[in-house]
Amino acid sequence: MIQRSERTALVTGATDGVGRLVAAQLAADGWRVLVHGRNRERGEGLVREIEQRGGSAAFLAADLASLDQVRGLAAAVVDATDRLDLLINNAGIGTVGGAPGRQTSADGHELRFAVNYLAGFLLTRLLLPLVKASAPSRIVNVSSAGQQAIDFSDVMLTRHYSGSAAYCQSKLAQILFTIDLARELAGSGVTVNALHPSTYMNTTMVRQSGMTPVSRVEDGAEAILNLAVGATVEGRSGLYFNVRREARANGQAYDAAAQARLRTLSLELTGLADKPLRA
Numbered sequence: 001m002i003q004r005s006e007r008t009a010l011v012t013g014a015t016d017g018v019g020r021l022v023a024a025q026l027a028a029d030g031w032r033v034l035v036h037g038r039n040r041e042r043g044e045g046l047v048r049e050i051e052q053r054g055g056s057a058a059f060l061a062a063d064l065a066s067l068d069q070v071r072g073l074a075a076a077v078v079d080a081t082d083r084l085d086l087l088i089n090n091a092g093i094g095t096v097g098g099a100p101g102r103q104t105s106a107d108g109h110e111l112r113f114a115v116n117y118l119a120g121f122l123l124t125r126l127l128l129p130l131v132k133a134s135a136p137s138r139i140v141n142v143s144s145a146g147q148q149a150i151d152f153s154d155v156m157l158t159r160h161y162s163g164s165a166a167y168c169q170s171k172l173a174q175i176l177f178t179i180d181l182a183r184e185l186a187g188s189g190v191t192v193n194a195l196h197p198s199t200y201m202n203t204t205m206v207r208q209s210g211m212t213p214v215s216r217v218e219d220g221a222e223a224i225l226n227l228a229v230g231a232t233v234e235g236r237s238g239l240y241f242n243v244r245r246e247a248r249a250n251g252q253a254y255d256a257a258a259q260a261r262l263r264t265l266s267l268e269l270t271g272l273a274d275k276p277l278r279a
């Protein structure tokens, strides 16, 4: 069990790309870091690197394409620490990669909606009691400038699928969730913000999509850390940042009816609908 005195962060998708750098940087700054990923070898490799530099970390494995594994991850976090000052929902999959065409999660949901949004929604909701008990604390949702309004008549994209539509609606869903949750958490000492970390960073996701990287992973890590630990956003919540600048997201993000509709759907899809939201 981690001592109460240790500021603790969970970074999802910390086995690669910008999440890996953010986790390493937090550890270098004295945070105890819970490194999440699918790949045990790479996750444990990062933990070893952090420890060799005198830092403190632990690896927690979970495939976010399975809601059962998301529940297992939340339980593992609660087992590993009695405080969670920072939750960074960073794990994600891009527009292509893996099999072409529509893919589904272990639960039968459209894969990008499931991994990029729904897993983070469930993980956040399950960890909220711990995050609240650790206040002042922060939640950061790593979204994207690639955003597309959710078509509530075809959220799982069974009719008009494209990898780009799947990615962009999942990224906007994260922002609707951010703004909705910020309203719920007002006065709790927990802030929640979302961002586009940087455009076409040199990561696996971008290389797989065939795009030429135009920004550095370091740029994205700085932008994420600005929301995660930056003094200028202290106490501020429900915001969307384009890299380090506060910005306006797709208009649907600010539509309270759309937020409520997504919340209701997400509670149903994750099996939380029948459970009280506040622990």
Ligand SMILES: NC(=O)c1ccc[n+]([C@@H]2O[C@H](COP(=O)([O-])OP(=O)(O)OC[C@H]3O[C@@H](n4cnc5c(N)ncnc54)[C@H](OP(=O)(O)O)[C@@H]3O)[C@@H](O)[C@H]2O)c1
Residues within 6 Å of the ligand: 012, 013, 014, 015, 016, 017, 018, 019, 037, 038, 039, 062, 063, 064, 065, 090, 091, 092, 093, 094, 115, 142, 143, 144, 145, 196, 197, 198, 199, 200, 201, 202, 203, 204, 205, 206
């Ligand atoms: N790169 C960009 O230019 C860019 C631009 C805008 C937004 N973003 C966002 O930034 C975040 C990080 O992206 P990145 O560019 O750093 O991508 P990346 O290098 O491909 O890393 C993605 C991370 O997410 C993990 N992940 C993917 N699917 C998972 C699953 N089913 N279960 C558990 N973990 C899973 C990956 O694990 P594995 O190592 O096992 O694959 C990896 O650790 C994403 O949310 C992305 O949408 C990136």
